[in-house]
Amino acid sequence: MWRRKKTEKTNQSETNIFPLKVDALEKFFKEKFNYHDDLKFTKYTVNKKKVAVFYIDYLIEGNKLGQIIEPLVDLNPEIDLTNKNLLNELPYSSGTSTNTIEDIHKKLIIGFVFIYIEMEKAVLAYPFSMKETRSVEKAETESLVLGSKIAFSESILINMNVIRWQINSTDLVFEKFTVGTQAPREVRIVYMKSIANEDDVNTMRQRIQELDVDQIEGTIVLKQYLEDSQMNLFPQFDETELPDRLAYNVTRGKIGVLVDGSPTSFTAPATLFSFLESTEDLYMRWQAGSFLRILRFLAMIFSILVTPTYVAAATYQYAIIPSQLLISIGQSRAAVPFPPIFEALLLEFLIELLREAGARLPTKVGQTMGIVGGIVIGQAAVEAGLTSNILIIVVAMSALSSFTTPSYLFGTTIRLIRFPLIILAGLLGLAGIVFGLCWLIIHVLRLTSLGRPYLVPIYPLRLADFNKVFFRTPFSFVSKRAKSYRPKDLLRFNKKDAKQKRDIDE
Incomplete structure (x- = not known):
């Protein structure tokens, strides 16, 4: 089963082995884990204490490494070298302290640099990860004549940034999850807090939290895990590589999902007729x-x-x-x-x-x-x-x-x-x-x-949503969101105020 209650792990990798000598720490890491050939373990003497800096070379940005090594070796000799003092002296506010091998291991393989002062009870961790990603490019599989042409990239940070361009609102929420036991990936659910149905948000959140798999290859794979039924032919979530399509669905009360390393996203709930809609319809006359x-x-x-x-x-x-x-x-x-x-x-x-x-x-x-x-x-x-x-x-x-x-x-x-x-x-x-x-x-x-x-607004019948699914009406007539998705806030604007047309001299 891929959905099951996660059990607590109690193995040696979660134990705290500190404090210990720098040489003993190097030996432990190179014997314990499989990346010993790639592990860079450099030793320094600072203020009469041994200090170790270790990381995986190809996962970090080299220019940032020099910016932290130089202040370390040139540290004021009068400073008592402890973790607390070193956090204050180094020019990075993102440093954290950790003391479990499990946490160090997880951060090491995603591009963290660690500093260990001999016989301290914890190590300092700095996120210097380097990720190779494409820049924002034109969409390939979803061609548009009108509207925004940019597509998602493999970087979830870039994708979140693009969505922020589309929806400049403090009401927008990016909720973070981690999926995968062997190869963890960051997953974000995207929704408007005052619009999205709370039951839908809770359902999506619960399905992601209960997902217990070793890895997910991308957004489309995650979508198949989370769908209501995996045995039927019809897709139940609406996938897209266009940020403006995701933004359009989210502002209508749907929930979007992004996965780090995947250039696509999906939204839910979806209907059969969602797959026949295109954001290009909005840019044309009705x-x-x-x-x-x-x-x-x-x-x-x-x-x-x-x-x-x-x-x-x-x-x-x-x-x-x-x-x-x-x-x-x-x-x-x-x-x-x-x-x-x-x-x-x-x-x-x-x-x-x-x-x-x-x-x-x-x-x-x-x-x-x-x-x-x-x-x-x-x-x-x-x-x-x-x-x-x-x-x-x-x-x-x-x-x-x-x-x-x-x-x-x-x-x-x-x-x-x-x-x-x-x-x-x-x-x-x-x-x-x-x-x-x-x-x-x-x-x-x-x-x-x-x-x-899946067949709403035909079944159950929602006549008021027909002009949002099968055909379009002028924007001034669409004052309400689709009832089919049961949004918290049904009203988009006041219809009476929208019909009032005033000249500049009035």
Whole structure:
């Protein structure tokens, strides 16, 4: 189990071995731990006392090290060399005292420098860690025409700074956690204290605190640990690499999560329709923003149903096809020896191969592979009699529709749903599609995100939230936050005051 109550550890590494000689301390560290080849252990004599400075070389900033060594060796000879006096004399206020080997070990491997005065009961620790990170760059997986283009980086400090740019409010909270027993990582939950629902904050906090794993590889991995159900196909938290998307969700009452070393974040609770929203909709006129949201919703349905419907119609339900189109389909499939279900699965498989190959190859080569590969393989498949022209058009339209989804993970879900529906359509016709859709709807109705219904505002019905999900209205009409997330403060502004338009001379 990855969620379990943590037990207290009582082993030798947590014991206090101080005071002891400097030579004995060096021998202890190099025998006890696995990083003895990388441990730099330097000894000095200051004011007639032996002093040891030890650290792992490649984890610290070298320029800061010299700024602490020089004041140490040039210390006033009249000063009694103790931990308390040395903390006051060195030009860094971030120094702390620690006396357990477990704490020293944890800090040593994240870039702390330690100073030990012989026969003292503790060591002094200074955070001089060096982290290699990217600067703030343009988003790659979530492309925008309008709005902020910057993306998260691997540094959680930079990410928190960028979010502060977006939300300049004293109400913003960054709550800190550490996850991982073997390779700990810093995790932050982000929320607006006066807006976010307290139950949601407590639920997220509890799930993170109860998480007992050796390590997490990144934000998306942590998201899978924290989701309400790990056995279903649909993502239950909304992931993003855009700080402005995270800021938009947080100011609406959701909870964001950041992980150190990961250039993405996620927000919760989420709904099925959250994955079809884009912050770009806010920067357009409300008519254009509404059109794009409706277009994405229809594209999702089209992507799921168009290929299975073709397979069902071409296999069983010929009567639903117009006569002229039926003739064209018959002529196109005259040379194809395979049934429509095999034909459709083959083309869908080829499309997925091209998509995956294009994503894994270098950018310029990948684009060429996607375009040229699709044209060449499609034309060759038709000439070889493996498939028909009409099915190539149908599958291509289905693939294009799946690309309209702003969320990459949700787009992957849509692609995977098509395959079982195609199989059901080939076996049972339209009845198989209806059976598959009924099962899918029942499954989605049972899903929750952080304990909230996944299909809200459709189920349970929240008509007041429709203009925040399916379409947009002018900003002056959206005076309240979505009731679906049950924020503490529902009101965004006073609607009556917003409608009052005054000239400068009034």
